[in-house]
Amino acid sequence: MVNFNGNIQENSTILIENNRGFLFGDAIFETIKVAQNKILFSEDHYFRLMSAMRICRMEIPMNFTLEYFEEQILKLTNTNKTNSNFRVRFSVYRKGDGFYLPKSKDIDFIITYLSLDSHLYELNSGKYxxxxxxxxxxxxxxxxxxxxxxxxxxxxxxxxxxxxxxxxxxxxxxxxxxxxxxxxxxxxxxxxxxxxxxxxxxxxxxxxxxxxxxxxxxxxxxxxxxxxxxxxxxxxxxxxxxxxxxxxxxxxxxxxxxxxxxxxxxxxxxxxxxxxxx
Missing domain, CATH: 3.20.10.10 (D-amino Acid Aminotransferase, subunit A, domain 2)
Structure with a gap:
């Protein structure tokens, strides 16, 4: 399951013709921990993402608020009824045609997740x-x-x-x-x-x-x-x-x-x- 622009989809295959993240690396992402169905450090992740989008000169949609950011993450993870702890990747990429110069500054986003065994942080043991x-x-x-x-x-x-x-x-x-x-x-x-x-x-x-x-x-x-x-x-x-x-x-x-x-x-x-x- 993935969240693609707010829509929960079974298939994670995204068309690549206009995906500048795939074609040029024109993308940024956040790796987020959800513990007991709570997004850890959500404000820090959100504001770092917003800052990165501005630095990369991406167009930030008006509805892309902190509340929307959190809602879209939980909208996806809540589809999993067997776990409450997740590793989430929130990816934002510039969409549209163009080569190095994009023809649009608008963005798409896709959210994916993997289940985690525990909500706690555990210090590693053994050789590292x-x-x-x-x-x-x-x-x-x-x-x-x-x-x-x-x-x-x-x-x-x-x-x-x-x-x-x-x-x-x-x-x-x-x-x-x-x-x-x-x-x-x-x-x-x-x-x-x-x-x-x-x-x-x-x-x-x-x-x-x-x-x-x-x-x-x-x-x-x-x-x-x-x-x-x-x-x-x-x-x-x-x-x-x-x-x-x-x-x-x-x-x-x-x-x-x-x-x-x-x-x-x-x-x-x-x-x-x-x-x-x-």
């Missing part, structure tokens, strides 16, 4: 090893902070990780600083200080990144700093953890010969769940 992905770099510019359909670096990086037995890879910007993992933002801890790359370094403007920064400031004994992180910092850190909306927090156990604890990741996962579900 990372490595640097050096075949391509992410540029320090505004489009790098958006969730666009241009994810070739993340795709080839994922293949590299899989072929070499790593659980994830870290991406570098054009100044060779670490900015994020393949599908997550990154945080590193030195004692009581937690550091994460700033958006000006080119990292994704992650929704969970925003939540974790807020939780650290309000509810923990740690301090948070946004700054550039070099690969050398990884070897000196006490802890590395990754964040995204679906997984929550993932604790890294090893980078090359360095092993890490999960003190902050454990504490923050508990605070995150308490803030959402208690």
């Amino acid at each position: 090893e990372i490595e640097l992905y050096k075949d391509a770099h992410i540029t320090k510019q505004i489009f790098s902070t958006l969730k666009s359909n241009n994810k070739m670096i993340q795709i080839t990086g994922s293949i590299f990780a899989d072929e070499n037995g790593y659980d994830n890879c870290l991406l570098l910007n054009d100044e060779k600083n670490v900015i994020e993992a393949l599908q997550s933002n990154i945080f590193i801890r030195f004692g009581s200080e937690i550091q994460t790359p700033s958006l000006s370094d080119g990292c994704l403007n992650g929704i969970m990144r925003k939540q974790i920064i807020s939780l650290i400031k309000k509810n923990s004994s740690f301090e948070i700093t946004e700054k550039s992180i070099s690969p050398f910092d990884l070897q000196k850190a006490d802890e590395i953890f990754l964040t995204n909306t679906i997984k929550g927090i993932q604790s890294v156990t090893q980078y090359r010969k360095k092993s890490y604890t999960n003190e902050a990741a454990t504490a923050l996962t508990e605070v995150l769940n308490n803030s959402l579900f208690n």
Whole structure:
């Protein structure tokens, strides 16, 4: 089942002739967690989507309000009567003819979902090893902070990780600083200080990144700093953890010969769940 422009359809096949998202990557998306039939961080997702549409010069329909955004997501997930926890992808693409220059700025949207086993965020256990992905770099510019359909670096990086037995890879910007993992933002801890790359370094403007920064400031004994992180910092850190909306927090156990604890990741996962579900 999919939600295509507000219509629930059995068939997810969308014609590609006028689908600029398929033809040119002229599309953006949000990955959203629905837990116990509640959309988590819906305002943050909505306003990030609206901001990305404006940056990409897409025409935002007058009815595309926060309420409409939430209604369309639940309209789809509520068709599933056997589960209440979902991973949702809300995709927006520019429609119409044209080549690089579109003949219209109007948009279509499509919403799809997958069921999740639990509403809670659970910290991973066992080995989780990372490595640097050096075949391509992410540029320090505004489009790098958006969730666009241009994810070739993340795709080839994922293949590299899989072929070499790593659980994830870290991406570098054009100044060779670490900015994020393949599908997550990154945080590193030195004692009581937690550091994460700033958006000006080119990292994704992650929704969970925003939540974790807020939780650290309000509810923990740690301090948070946004700054550039070099690969050398990884070897000196006490802890590395990754964040995204679906997984929550993932604790890294090893980078090359360095092993890490999960003190902050454990504490923050508990605070995150308490803030959402208690």
